[in-house]
Amino acid sequence: MTGAPNPSYDNILEIKNLQTSFFTKDLEVKAVDGVSFNIPKGKVLGVVGESGSGKSITSLSILRLIEEPGKIKGGEILFKGENLLDKSEAQMRKIRGNEISMIFQEPMTSLNPTFTVGQQISESFRIHEGLGKKEAKKKSIEMLKLVGIPSPEKRINQYPFELSGGMRQRVMIAIALACNPDLLIADEPTTALDVTIQAQILDLMKELQEKLDMGILLITHDLGVVAETCDYVAVMYCGKVVEFTDKKTLFTEPKHPYTVGLMQSVPQHDQDVDGDLAVIRGSVPSPADMPQGCRFAPRCPFATDLCRNKLPDLETDEEGNQIRCWIYSDEWDGDPEVNVHEQSKSTS
Amino acid sequence: MNNQKVLLKVDDLKQYFPIKGGFFGRTVNHVKAVDDISFEVYEGETLSIVGESGCGKSTTGRAVLRLDEPTDGKVEFDGTNILELNKKEMNKFRKDMQIIFQDPYASINPRHTVRQILTEAMEIQNAVPKHERNDRVKELMETVGLGAHQIDRHPHEFSGGQRQRIGIARALSVDPKLIIADEAVSALDVSIQAQVINLLKKLQREFKLTYLFISHDLGVVRHISDRIIVMYLGKVVEIADKKSLFTNNMHPYTKALLSAIPSTDLEAKKERITLKGDVPSPIDPPEGCRFHTRCPFATDICRTKVPELRNTEGMKDGHRAACHHMEAIRSGEHQPTVNA
Amino acid sequence: MxxxxxxxxxxxxxxxxxxxxxxxxxxxxxxxxxxxxxxxxxxxxxxxxxxxxxxxxxxxxxxxxxxxxxxxxQGDLGTSMRSGRDVSAEIGARFWVTVELAIYSTILAVFLGLIAGIISATRKYTAIDTTIMIVALFGLSMPNFWLGLMLIQWFAIGIDLPSWVPFFNNTAWFSPSGWGSFSQIVLPVITLGTGSAAIIARMTRSSMLDVIGSDYIRTARAKGVKEQIVIYRHALKNALIPIVTVVGLQFGGLLGGAVLTESVFAVNGMGKLIIDSIQARDFPVVQGTVLVASLLFILVNLIVDVAYRFLNKRIDLD
Structure with a gap:
């Protein structure tokens, strides 16, 4: 652990106005464009969005793992009250894999094929806790047991290719949790897995989260996963948070037209949809051609001139829910009776 | 449903892939990707095949089109066993059976324009007279919701959803009867996925298409299908109309599969059947019922005897499942063994 | 295994x-x-x-x-028509010279190539990277007999330059011919190794770039592993897999390259033997040399395959 713990924080992570951009010859792609959210201690925050929403770049920014030509341009990332953007690279290394860990989407490619499972878990213990080879191996076996891998003494000497996708993701979790992190960032941890394996992994994550009392930042595009695992949800679109609320509010009364559109356009296995699915018309704008007003305006069925010309702020209501949409502001110039839950169904 | 015309009939289809190995690279074993499955697809319906990776659903689709040569069995299309046809005869049938892949980019020539891509398919099949092809291409573009002005663009200038529309347009260009959609919407973002699903349904109505829809996403499958096949390790474990499958499923695997999907319904009561372990290898599938190694209801008979697909009391006509214990499980007589 | x-x-x-x-x-x-x-x-x-x-x-x-x-x-490859000695004895006397030349050149090539490739990859698109790749392109395109002659001119004979030119005046440091002493070895090894070094450098760069962009390198960084360890432990081990194949092929190529190099530097190895024998129409020797060279090539390939398999656990599947 680095530094004296700062007991004054309520949020394990607090992101304020984070901006991460990728620079090409003549273009700045604002992948993360002023993102703010926080994760209370020991809670699970889901970040939902489609590709291009900036959700993965946000997570990599937290660990400062953005590579050229990307750059974190501004904002604050307060972890236990301390701004990670002020830390040196050496200090960051002590935090990575120790206080903040990360697991990724592709268990098939996220483990190094030339090292055994044991070597890869041991490495964390050796870097962060300075353990010797033997002790690290012993603790690695314990970790494998913790994540539910049968006969860990045997598995520890195997190479990743000898394990199934689900097993590999368990190994990834073992690596991530080795040093008892306070925050786990999970970037689409179950997207590449089959549903029965996904259920196992989600169960495991929930169980360990309670046991170890850590915060989780869960990035996903699957609303079902959010519903089953998260306490809070941030919905992202085009590099911005458009809605931030607790899970129950999100699923019972979503406010942002994009959130509503997402929910209605995904067919669920336990609900029938009559006729066509609701659709969000058009597609995500290209970074080179970002709308100047609300990013969602060109696809939003309720958009007015105000939406098209002026970017709404992320406003916080009295219950602490946040929304970035003109409909909920005093300036709204459209139909005052508008119901965002009634979207049109069209095939275009 | 049974008085409908059968367009595609698959009988005892087997697809084994040899594994080379040993001292001189002989065939030492087989991956039994699809092991003796039979089903029928009626004209104008959407039959979905669902299952997890390695269950053989994609292999089945490929075998039906003879993209891989099946090891054994019969595939009757419109009454003709196409596995007996020679190359030339087969080519005539290919016009009627088209496939849409998960990644349309992998199956189209990136250097061709959309016009070339669509015309090429018509040329090969000689489906449309030469002088009409240009108009047909424009028509197709509009049918799938792309602007005719985009006709001379290259695939990379389109987004993922638009490329999938190109893939659909190409399949449609030869006026097929059957379209096999292999995870056709799986790679798309959710907002785009809904657009493509609606498009597929619209096209089905307009052109009286028959779909064999291969997918792992049971939400999409519930929305798009008339009937559904559940596969596990190369075998059909359950086949039913949509309603029966989602509300009156009989096979423990189907139940487990459905219960594993995270639900957005916060109120829904969950009785999750968590399956332990991984799917066994299709090289050495378990004896008896292939699901017995993970099945909470498995008994001795499951370990020795392969269950037949059958209908029993309380199941709709055409609904069949392959489980020795389905009656007892349904009545509550047979409880899962707790060994967690 | x-x-x-x-x-x-x-x-x-x-x-x-x-x-x-x-x-x-x-x-x-x-x-x-x-x-x-x-x-x-x-x-x-x-x-x-x-x-x-x-x-x-x-x-x-x-x-x-x-x-x-x-x-x-049985080791009987016939009798040389030129010298009347056994062909196997003729080859035996020169075999190790060529093998030594090829091994030293390979060591040089691997050493230079790996370092240059890694530096290039970790500093991609910088001036250093561009410079290294341009130098490598030169190394690759230069015919090695010409390089040999140039090296002899500069570093064995020495050239007269105006006296204000530092360093390059009177640089006759090495011997232009023969084999055995350090001063005799340096120039032929550089001559023969340069091309391979360039190829290995380019291969290392692209292989490293591939690996550095992979998910498991991101995992290593997210674990808090030091950047040098990420590069030299996590990345290099994977990047080596294709490089080993190239090194093996290069070693075979060096045996061929030795023919010219040995001629230029009058090194009495198999390469020179083969040239001399061809000129003298000494067929049994030519036959024998080609046979031995082929055996050597097959042996190197065998070693490469084994090494490859050792590095890449995945092939071990069956």
């Missing part, structure tokens, strides 16, 4: 048979009667008959081939 090695050795048998047939037929592919060719133009008929008898050229071809193989396996 052992089973793999045995299988791999067995697989070389058909290659060996093919090589021996090719080498054997060299004698018969020469236009005209081999005995006539060997005896030289205008030799009396009697002498030609003698040669024919001595070489067994009157036997049917399969018998001749069998005889050739039988004696070759």
């Amino acid at each position: 052992i089973q793999f090695i045995i299988r791999r050795i067995l697989q070389t048998i058909p290659v060996l048979i093919g090589v021996s047939i090719l080498v054997f037929s060299m004698m018969h592919l020469v236009p005209g009667d081999p005995a006539q060719v060997i005896a030289g133009e205008g030799a009396p008929q009697e002498q030609i008959e003698n040669i024919r008898e001595r070489l067994g050229l009157n036997d049917p071809l399969p018998t001749q081939y069998l005889n050739y193989v039988t004696s070759a396996v």
Whole structure:
């Protein structure tokens, strides 16, 4: 652990106005464009969005793992009250894999094929806790047991290719949790897995989260996963948070037209949809051609001139829910009776 | 449903892939990707095949089109066993059976324009007279919701959803009867996925298409299908109309599969059947019922005897499942063994 | 692993048979009667008959081939027509020279190539990267006999430059010919190794870039691993897999390159032997040298395959 713990924080992570951009010859792609959210201690925050929403770049920014030509341009990332953007690279290394860990989407490619499972878990213990080879191996076996891998003494000497996708993701979790992190960032941890394996992994994550009392930042595009695992949800679109609320509010009364559109356009296995699915018309704008007003305006069925010309702020209501949409502001110039839950169904 | 015309009939289809190995690279074993499955697809319906990776659903689709040569069995299309046809005869049938892949980019020539891509398919099949092809291409573009002005663009200038529309347009260009959609919407973002699903349904109505829809996403499958096949390790474990499958499923695997999907319904009561372990290898599938190694209801008979697909009391006509214990499980007589 | 090695050795048998047939037929592919060719133009008929008898050229071809193989396996590759000594003795005297030359050159090439490639990859698109890749392109395109001659001119003979030019005046540091002492070894090794170094550098760069962009490198960084360790432990081990193959192929190429290099530097190795023998129409020696070189090449490939398998655990599946 680095530094004296700062007991004054309520949020394990607090992101304020984070901006991460990728620079090409003549273009700045604002992948993360002023993102703010926080994760209370020991809670699970889901970040939902489609590709291009900036959700993965946000997570990599937290660990400062953005590579050229990307750059974190501004904002604050307060972890236990301390701004990670002020830390040196050496200090960051002590935090990575120790206080903040990360697991990724592709268990098939996220483990190094030339090292055994044991070597890869041991490495964390050796870097962060300075353990010797033997002790690290012993603790690695314990970790494998913790994540539910049968006969860990045997598995520890195997190479990743000898394990199934689900097993590999368990190994990834073992690596991530080795040093008892306070925050786990999970970037689409179950997207590449089959549903029965996904259920196992989600169960495991929930169980360990309670046991170890850590915060989780869960990035996903699957609303079902959010519903089953998260306490809070941030919905992202085009590099911005458009809605931030607790899970129950999100699923019972979503406010942002994009959130509503997402929910209605995904067919669920336990609900029938009559006729066509609701659709969000058009597609995500290209970074080179970002709308100047609300990013969602060109696809939003309720958009007015105000939406098209002026970017709404992320406003916080009295219950602490946040929304970035003109409909909920005093300036709204459209139909005052508008119901965002009634979207049109069209095939275009 | 049974008085409908059968367009595609698959009988005892087997697809084994040899594994080379040993001292001189002989065939030492087989991956039994699809092991003796039979089903029928009626004209104008959407039959979905669902299952997890390695269950053989994609292999089945490929075998039906003879993209891989099946090891054994019969595939009757419109009454003709196409596995007996020679190359030339087969080519005539290919016009009627088209496939849409998960990644349309992998199956189209990136250097061709959309016009070339669509015309090429018509040329090969000689489906449309030469002088009409240009108009047909424009028509197709509009049918799938792309602007005719985009006709001379290259695939990379389109987004993922638009490329999938190109893939659909190409399949449609030869006026097929059957379209096999292999995870056709799986790679798309959710907002785009809904657009493509609606498009597929619209096209089905307009052109009286028959779909064999291969997918792992049971939400999409519930929305798009008339009937559904559940596969596990190369075998059909359950086949039913949509309603029966989602509300009156009989096979423990189907139940487990459905219960594993995270639900957005916060109120829904969950009785999750968590399956332990991984799917066994299709090289050495378990004896008896292939699901017995993970099945909470498995008994001795499951370990020795392969269950037949059958209908029993309380199941709709055409609904069949392959489980020795389905009656007892349904009545509550047979409880899962707790060994967690 | 052992089973793999045995299988791999067995697989070389058909290659060996093919090589021996090719080498054997060299004698018969020469236009005209081999005995006539060997005896030289205008030799009396009697002498030609003698040669024919001595070489067994009157036997049917399969018998001749069998005889050739039988004696070759016993180490008897015939007699040099130039020196009258056993071919195996001729080759034996020079074999190690060439092998040494090739090994030193490989070591140099691997050393330079890996370092240059890694530096290039970790600083991609910078001036350093561009410079290294341009130098590598030069190294690759330079014919090695020309490079050899240039090196002799600059560093063995020395050149006269105006006295204000530092360093490069009177740089006759190394010996221009022969083999054995350090000063004799340096220039031929550089000559022979440069091209391979360039190829390995380029290969290392692209292989490293591939690996550095992969998910598991991101995992390592997210674990808090130091950047040097990420590069030299996590990335390099994976990047080496394709490089090993290239090094193996290069080593084979070096055996060929040795022909020119040995000639330029008057190194008495197999390469020079082969040239001299060709000029003197010493067929048994040419045959023997080609055979030994081929065996060496096959052996190197075998070693590469084993090394490759050792690095890449995944091939071990069956």
